[in-house]
Every structure is written in structure tokens, then in C-alpha cells.
Amino acid sequence: MAIANPRIVADVVEVSEFPDLAQRYMVRGVPKTVINDGVEFLGNVPEETFVAHIQQA
Amino acid sequence: MALLTPEIQNDIKKIFEELTSDVRLLFFTQHVSPLVIPGREQDCPTCEDTRTLLEEVAALSDKLHLEIHEVSAGSEIAREYGIDRVPALIMIADGVKGKVRYFGLPAGYEFSVLLGSLVDVSRAEPDLSEDTMKVLDALDKDLHFQVFVTPT
Numbered sequence: 001m002a003i004a005n006p007r008i009v010a011d012v013v014e015v016s017e018f019p020d021l022a023q024r025y026m027v028r029g030v031p032k033t034v035i036n037d038g039v040e041f042l043g044n045v046p047e048e049t050f051v052a053h054i055q056q057a
Numbered sequence: 058m059a060l061l062t063p064e065i066q067n068d069i070k071k072i073f074e075e076l077t078s079d080v081r082l083l084f085f086t087q088h089v090s091p092l093v094i095p096g097r098e099q100d101c102p103t104c105e106d107t108r109t110l111l112e113e114v115a116a117l118s119d120k121l122h123l124e125i126h127e128v129s130a131g132s133e134i135a136r137e138y139g140i141d142r143v144p145a146l147i148m149i150a151d152g153v154k155g156k157v158r159y160f161g162l163p164a165g166y167e168f169s170v171l172l173g174s175l176v177d178v179s180r181a182e183p184d185l186s187e188d189t190m191k192v193l194d195a196l197d198k199d200l201h202f203q204v205f206v207t208p209t
Contacts, residue, residue, distance in 0.1 A: 013206070034202075034203045
């Protein structure tokens, strides 16, 4: 999605190296996705589900 | 010592046959001080391995261009790219509109995720449904995705 749109920044974060982020985003399982610090979900989700999350962000 | 065995290098070269456009790999790592400061050596314990890994990966295709930036807090280039922690990698290619970044050492399964990202960025053809593209085209705000992973 970040390839397709200039308004998107997509980060992958090795959370074990950044415990401050693990704590801040309460990462207890992976993969955990956080969108704009507000919407979050766990696991790999289908594209439509991801888009639904975007619309809530 | 090389991190990638000759066998793995050959496998990666096969994957890299799918690269189409040149990719710039902007790698941000810790500024290495000639002074040893007690207690500070481990600021970025994975920076060196990540750098070595990316150097070895980038050497496997003439389409990959690794640029290494040693940064310290307040570095202008880090600020310019919004990098607030290291090791960090930004993948840039023609046709890539947003930003694709990786923070940390891509080890284990995440290494194949990195290789896949390089191919995706190089091809710059998002594999998304028409519905998704419509939603993205209608975005009225910036989006920041953070996917937290662990090496497995």
C-alpha cells in the first residue's frame, strides 16, 4: 500500500530491539499492526480486513 | 565472516532476478566513535550485523544501491527522513509513492520478508484489489503503519 500511495509510511519494526516501542504499544504477540497510533490488530489479516481497519483510523 | 553462505547467496540471486528498477537502500546506523565510552558500547547491538547483512545482500544484484549513513542524535539526514532510531532501512525506487522502512535486524523469517520487500519496491506494482485502490485514492489523511515482529 505504501508503494501505491504517497500518504502512507509502512514500517516493519523488530520489536525485541526496541523495548520502548513494545511497551508503548503493548506488544504481547506478533505480528501486531498499529495504524496511526490508534487502530491495532494482531496477526496476518486479509486485505479487506486491513482496509476496514484503515477506514477506522 | 560472511553471514550468507554461498548456497544462500545463490538462492537470493534467483529471487533478485525479479528485480526490475534500481532500488536505493538508505541505511542508517550508529555513528561509530573512535573513543570507547564505558557503558555506551551496546547502544546499538544489532547495527553492525545489520550493516554486514545489507552489504552482503546489496552485493548480490547490481540493481541494489546501498547508502550507509552513520548518524547520531540530531543528524540532519536522519531528521530529513524521519529516522528516530537505528538500525533503520528505507527502500526507495522509481514509482514508489509512499515510504517503506525496516527497523532492526531482519533475521530469521523476517529476512525473507526483507527480500520480498526489495522485489516489491523494485517492481513498484502494488498487488491490491480495485476496492483497496479506491479507498487509498480517497485518503484524506496520512497513514502510518507499524508492523511489530520478532525474529523467529
